[in-house]
Ligand SMILES: Nc1ncnc2c1ncn2[C@@H]1O[C@H](COP(=O)(O)OP(=O)(O)OP(=O)(O)O)[C@@H](O)[C@H]1O
């Protein structure tokens with residue numbers, strides 16, 4: 001031990017002597033050049049290559065520096081447990097803290113089997129030369145060290161591309177989502193932007209969304225395939241976009257599903273208020289100003305515009321605002337689908353025309369309570385690729401809501417009560433919103449919450465049965481009346497009328513189709 005200390009002391013002495021010699025023998029103006037020379041000599045014999053990525057490139061911020069910093073933040077947080085010193089930052093519009101390499105610290109990384117070392121170099125800025133922009137007092141940069149034998153053509157480029165892509169992902173994940181709206185009615189802001197934005201903080205996630213788990217998993221996998229499908233969409237010549245139609249009674253979670261989608265993919269939301277859009281060209285401009293990785297939403301589409309027939313473009317948004325339209329003169333430019341009004345074909349082009357591809361990686365979501373009111377052209381694949389029926393609360397959905405609001409699993413509830421709930425839930429046709437309300441109200445007393453819910457479900461079930469019996473009686477009465485009113489020889493026609501009735505009541509058949517929920 002004593003020998004080690006003696007060697008160290010003599011080494012320090014030699015170093016101090018060399019430094020004094022350097023200062024006395026070499027004039028200050030040559031010192032930098034000599035150091036550079038030594039560095040070059042060292043590099044010639046070194047088995048490593050070094051790349052410097054400085055924070056400021058001339059007077060501009062070096063985007064690559066920011067990307068590397070973000071990329072290393074993920075590795076740094078993983079190394080956090082072992083590292084003694086890490087820098088912590090929180091960016092603008094971000095609620096997440098990112099870890100970073102502390103000054104003059106190192107981190108190793110492996111890319112495609114090649115090991116590299118990153119060093120964060122921070123030195124005081126020496127001379128403040130004149131600059132239009134005040135420069136930071138410290139000079140910061142990353143040095144990347146790669147072994148010469150690993151420096152194959154393309155390795156560095158691929159690694160830096162990978163870093164940039166990862167940094168984009170991390171930035172998106174860390175940044176708060178934005179919710180855009182066009183509620184200013186076509187007016188532009190000071191930057192000529194037609195959208196206004198606010199931070200999007202909706203807490204809904206697929207975990208908290210009450211719906212059939214199989215259906216949920218299918219939707220999540222479809223979304224993931226879409227987000228990861230850049231190469232697929234390019235190869236197949238399809239625009240990188242996807243449409244989802246969410247339909248079902250009020251309070252079944254359509255808006256919550258949109259929020260869950262945005263939170264799952266980390267996309268921004270553009271909530272398009274169609275009644276604020278006056279013309280097709282205005283709609284196109286709005287579309288052009290949306291960014292990639294976003295969800296464009298039109299809620300209650302059947303209420304915003306008359307969408308029953310593509311050729312009947314004579315009903316536009318202005319008509320919807322001023323009430324039902326009267327007969328329209330043919331050739332009237334205000335009503336014939338020209339650019340002076342917003343029409344169904346304008347909307348179809350918005351979702352599927354050439355303009356719909358002016359960005360990429362975009363999802364269109366339309367919601368409606370009345371799918372039957374929509375024009376089939378709007379529903380076809382390519383526009384609305386997936387039709388998702390948001391149904392009344394089912395037993396699997398109920399279990400999720402019990403977990404959300406009461407914090408209890410099915411096993412925590414008595415078997416008997418659970419069986420009673422399962423027996424009535426489907427027939428009661430209660431929306432998840434209504435079930436949530438009962439659970440929220442009684443969330444401090446789980447037993448009471450479950451009992452009250454069961455009582456309400458039973459009441460709803462009985463009411464529904466009575467309603468159905470009443471309706472059936474009404475139909476029977478009507479049929480009987482019609483049969484009595486009709487002359488005997490028209491009996492065939494009367495039977496045909498009965499057929500029509502069946503069609504009207506076909507809603508039950510529709511439900512069968514909707515059982516699956518996804519068309
Ligand atoms: N499937 C669901 N899972 C979890 N919560 C739900 C669900 N459906 C409804 N809720 C709760 O009910 C409230 C209303 O739901 P939401 O706004 O998503 O319904 P909606 O289908 O969009 O209704 P509307 O057709 O009237 O717009 C939400 O705050 C949510 O908490």
Ligand SMILES: [Mg+2]
Pocket residue numbers: 254255256299367
């Ligand atoms: Mg809604």
